[in-house]
Amino acid sequence: MFVKIDPNALLTPEDTADMLGVSTSTLARWRHEGGELKFVRLSRQTVKHRYADIAAFIAERLRA
Numbered sequence: 001m002f003v004k005i006d007p008n009a010l011l012t013p014e015d016t017a018d019m020l021g022v023s024t025s026t027l028a029r030w031r032h033e034g035g036e037l038k039f040v041r042l043s044r045q046t047v048k049h050r051y052a053d054i055a056a057f058i059a060e061r062l063r064a
Contacts, residue, residue: 011054013048020057
């Protein structure tokens with residue numbers, strides 16, 4: 001079954017970590033180190049990741 005997801009949907013760090021197979025602390029480290037995964041800071045403590053940015057992050061790392 002194919003599920004269409006809004007590319008502008010904002011995902012929690014927990015959902016993002018699940019998609020990428022990493023921990024939320026890894027995502028936090030990437031943010032702190034200026035990693036390539038874009039994020040949206042909604043407040044000092046609230047961070048989200050746009051679905052389209054996660055998909056692009058994955059696509060850039062695909063190897064044939």
